[in-house]
Amino acid sequence: MRVGLGFDVHPYAPDRTLYLGGVEIPGEAGLAGHSDADVVLHAVMDALLGALALGDIGQHFPDSDPLYRGADSARLLERVMSMVAARGYVVGNVDVVVVAEKPRIAPHVAKMRQRMAGLLRCAVEQVSIKATTMERLGFVGREEGMVAQAVVLLLPAAAAGHEPAGC
Numbered sequence: 001m002r003v004g005l006g007f008d009v010h011p012y013a014p015d016r017t018l019y020l021g022g023v024e025i026p027g028e029a030g031l032a033g034h035s036d037a038d039v040v041l042h043a044v045m046d047a048l049l050g051a052l053a054l055g056d057i058g059q060h061f062p063d064s065d066p067l068y069r070g071a072d073s074a075r076l077l078e079r080v081m082s083m084v085a086a087r088g089y090v091v092g093n094v095d096v097v098v099v100a101e102k103p104r105i106a107p108h109v110a111k112m113r114q115r116m117a118g119l120l121r122c123a124v125e126q127v128s129i130k131a132t133t134m135e136r137l138g139f140v141g142r143e144e145g146m147v148a149q150a151v152v153l154l155l156p157a158a159a160a161g162h163e164p165a166g167c
C-alpha cells in the first residue's frame with residue numbers, strides 16, 4: 001500500500017465561480033487560479049501523485065500551458081486516476097480537510113463526497129471531507145484565501161479484489 005499527502009492554497013476571487021470537490025457552490029466568492037481553482041481536487045490530486053512518487057499537479061498540468069487555463073479540475077483528476085490505475089492501484093480511502101472562514105462547507109459535504117467517489121472510482125464511504133476555520137487567524141482568518149489538505153491511501157488493485165486495470 002502507498003500513502004500520499006496533498007496541500008493547496010488559492011486566494012479568493014469574488015468574480016469567479018466557486019468549485020470545491022468537483023461541485024459548483026453557487027452564490028459564494030470563487031477562487032483565483034489558472035484552472036477552475038478547485039482547491040479540494042488539487043489537494044487530492046497531489047496526494048494521489050505523492051502516493052506514487054509521481055511529482056505534483058504543477059508538473060503534470062503546468063500553469064504556463066494555455067491548455068489548462070480555466071481547466072475543469074475533475075477532468076485533471078480523471079487523468080491522475082488513469083495514472084493510478086495504470087500502476088495497478090485503487091483508492092483505499094481519502095480524507096480531506098478544508099480550512100476556510102467562508103463559505104460553510106458542511107452543507108455541501110454530502111454532494112462533494114458523492115462527486116469525488118465517482119471521480120476516485122470508489123464508494124462514498126471511502127471519501128471523507130471535513131472543514132475548520134482558522135479562528136480568524138492568519139491569511140485564512142483574514143478571508144484572503146482557502147486551504148485544503150488531503151491524505152490518500154492506495155491499495156494494490158489485486159489485493160483489493162479489483163480486476164487488473166485496463167488502461
Ligand SMILES: Nc1ccn([C@@H]2O[C@H](COP(=O)(O)O)[C@@H](O)[C@H]2O)c(=O)n1
Pocket residue numbers: 099100101102103104105106107130131132133134135
Ligand atoms: N468553512 C467551514 C468551517 C467550519 N465548518 C464547520 O464548522 C465547525 C466548527 O468549525 P471550527 O473552525 O470551530 O472548528 C466544523 O466542525 C465544521 O463542520 C464548516 O462547515 N465550514
Ligand SMILES: C[C@@]1(CO)OP(=O)(O)OP(=O)(O)OC[C@H]1O
Pocket residue numbers: 008009032033034035036037038042057058059061062063064068069070071
Ligand atoms: C492546476 C494548475 C494548472 O491549471 O493551475 P492552478 O489552477 O493555478 O492551480 P495550482 O494549485 O497552482 O496547481 C497547478 C497548476 O498547474
